[in-house]
Structures are given as C-alpha cells and as structure tokens.
Amino acid sequence: xxxxxxxxxxxxxxxxxxxxxxxxxxxxxxxxxxxxxxxxxxxxxxxxxxxxxxxxxxxxxxxxxxxxxxxxxxxxxxxxxxxxxxxxxxxxxxxxxxxxxxxxxxx
Numbered sequence: 001x002x003x004x005x006x007x008x009x010x011x012x013x014x015x016x017x018x019x020x021x022x023x024x025x026x027x028x029x030x031x032x033x034x035x036x037x038x039x040x041x042x043x044x045x046x047x048x049x050x051x052x053x054x055x056x057x058x059x060x061x062x063x064x065x066x067x068x069x070x071x072x073x074x075x076x077x078x079x080x081x082x083x084x085x086x087x088x089x090x091x092x093x094x095x096x097x098x099x100x101x102x103x104x105x106x107x
Contacts, residue, residue, distance in 0.1 A: 002029075012036060013067055032068040037101070040064060044103035051104045063094050063101045073098075 006015040011032065018027045041064050044050050054060050065073075070081050077093060079086040094101060 011067055032066055034066045034068065037064055037066045041101055041103050045105055061103050063103055065101055069098060
C-alpha cells in the first residue's frame with residue numbers, strides 16, 4: 001500500500017513510500033500535478049507586455065519547467081537543464097515536446 005510521506009504545497013510534489021512484503025523491496029515515488037504551472041505559463045504567454053517588460057529589464061523568462069519534467073528530460077533525453085551546454089537542445093525540446101511550458105509564444 002502506498003503511503004503519502006510528504007507534500008510540498010509550493011511545487012505540488014507528493015512523495016510516497018511503498019513496501020512490498022513479498023519481495024522486501026521499498027519504493028519511494030514522487031508525483032506532481034503540473035496544472036497550476038500550465039495555467040501560469042499560458043497566462044504569461046498570452047500577455048505580450050510580460051515579454052516586453054522582461055526584455056526592457058534585461059531578462060527573458062521563456063519557460064517554467066516543473067520538477068517532474070526536469071527529471072523526465074534528464075531520463076528520457078539525457079539532457080540536464082542545469083548545464084549551459086545542454087540549453088540549445090533543451091530550448092528546441094521545449095518548443096516541440098513541452099510547448100505548454102513556454103511563457104512566450106516563441107523564443
């Protein structure tokens with residue numbers, strides 16, 4: 001039986017513990033409801049003044065990537081969102097497979 005052991009209200013990440021008595025294996029899993037992030041990114045992408053204000057202030061917020069997607073990109077594509085050398089590939093990936101995470105209509 002899965003047991004909730006923590007819930008981060010800020011990120012929406014829930015951590016579960018599950019013990020399999022027959023095999024003696026313990027499993028720790030995480031899940032995240034990304035709907036709040038998707039609503040947020042859609043709102044920003046539809047606000048042209050947000051992008052303009054960022055560029056004017058010397059910053060450019062092009063995406064918000066939830067923790068579970070960071071892990072998925074690492075495991076599925078072998079890319080690390082925290083490595084500058086991976087960013088060109090990650091930007092292309094965000095524009096194709098993860099388009100709903102963009103806070104602008106184009107990078």
